[in-house]
Amino acid sequence: MHTSVATAAAKRVWTDSENLWLELTDGRQLSVPLAYFPRLLHATPEQRAQFELSGGGTGIHWEEIEEDISVAGLLCGIGDRKKTA
Secondary structure: OOOOOOOOOOEEEEEOOOEEEEEEEEOEEEEEHHHHOOOHHOHHHHHOOOOEEEEHHOOEEEOOOOOEEEEHHHHHHOOOOOOOH
């Protein structure tokens, strides 16, 4: 099965103390350092666990910490682009 970056979707998401993990619908697994996303890095494990998949798995949203990540962006190596004070 071939999935383009634009249509890649997550079916499972989890974190450990250092990484954000995704299992994609095409069977691939992806690991991204939490350091790419300071809000996730500084969130508690409980806050990291409170997310929802959006767009059929093309996005991940954490309401409490105001973080949104696209699966396509992760596959392209794009980290947090928000300016934080």
